[in-house]
Amino acid sequence: MRLLNYALKNTKRNAFLSLSSILVLSLIIFFINILLLVNYTTGYIISNINSRLPLSLNLKSHYTNENPEVIELISNVKSFDKWLEVTYISADEAFANLKNRDPELAKVVETEKENPLPSSILIKNISLNEYGWIDDIISKYSNIIDYNESVSKKISNYRNQYEKINSVIKVLTSIQFWIYLIIAFFVFSVFIIIYNTIWNFIFFYRDEIKITKLVGWDNVFIYGPFTIQWIIYTFLSSFFSITIFIYLIKTINIYLIEDFPKFINAFLIANSNYFIYELLLMMFIWALSWFISSRKFINMSSEKI
Structure with a gap:
């Protein structure tokens, strides 16, 4: 005291x-x-951020989920992490989604000959530390992914998406x-x-x-x-x-x-x-x-x- x-x-x-x-x-x-x-x-x-920054892989023309390379790519990505959400979106589904979301834009891109939108693979629920590993897997299948260096700034290009995500990380x-x-x-x-x-x-x-x-x-x-x-x-x-x-x-x-x-x-x-x-x-x-x-x-x- x-x-x-x-x-x-x-x-x-x-x-x-x-x-x-x-x-x-x-x-x-x-x-x-x-x-x-x-x-x-x-x-x-x-x-x-895994639910906010998905990866979208636009496939080259004539590549669908029936091609062996596409099937193998989807299988390898899914096997990497069971929590990943890998979805194949056909060209018709992509155009239907665009038409529902923005009918005016759909009229602009629509042509008489064929659907201008490519088929794609959407990868969601990616943890931050997995982007690099997934990039390594996807890089092995660059021959089936639609990517043009001359228009690399397009948001639809996979490499541009990955670089933007990497910068956020x-x-x-x-x-x-x-x-x-x-x-x-x-x-x-x-x-x-x-x-x-x-x-x-x-x-x-x-x-x-x-x-x-x-x-x-x-x-x-x-x-x-x-x-x-x-x-x-x-x-x-x-x-x-x-x-x-x-x-x-x-x-x-x-x-x-x-x-x-x-x-x-x-x-x-x-x-x-x-x-x-x-x-x-x-x-x-x-x-x-x-x-x-x-x-x-x-x-x-x-x-x-």
Whole structure:
């Protein structure tokens, strides 16, 4: 109880430093939580990108699902992953779909001689790490796929689709990498702030530390109040930042994501343990910073006595 009284006394005596430390730490933890929400959103997009970015392989003229090469290609893609959805679409089916979707456009492309649309193979439900492997499989059957280098920018060309998908994958993975890097930077910033805060407290109470050493008080009495202080600061800063963060994301409605409230609830459930880990991490950083700074400067004070 005496240690708690001294810890509260130290906090009140230097209220501005205590309050500023709690506010700065709360702000940093708040931004870390925002980065985690961004990271979760990126992961959500990545996990659902397989249904958003299918591959469409336009076959050359006169190639149908009765040709051995087409049958072999479909079989090899299906055997690669049982969760892949591989659908053969004939030229007639493609034109019928176009006619239902856009009758005016169907009239433009329709000719008297033959159906201008090619048969195709549609591959859906592809995981991000599978695009490269599927590309290797498809490349072996390039002789049956309609692809022209001179018009490679056409959206209907398989290679152009793959390159666009690959660029999206690179952007998303790079976003996640930079998020982790920024979080690490914030954690390091927390360590620096705590280290300097403790040093300021020790410098502020340097005369009292010398007196307690002279009268024979042990290290528990010297270290104890600082220990209780960093526990209080850690709890308060984590509590404030997490409470404000949850309140904001629960009340702000974002229309960019379908059914945003359910998305936020899924985020909170998926990261419920993280908030406990975050508190433990902050306490560990406090303990490490406190141990390094207080040991160093208290020993320096002892040498001068």
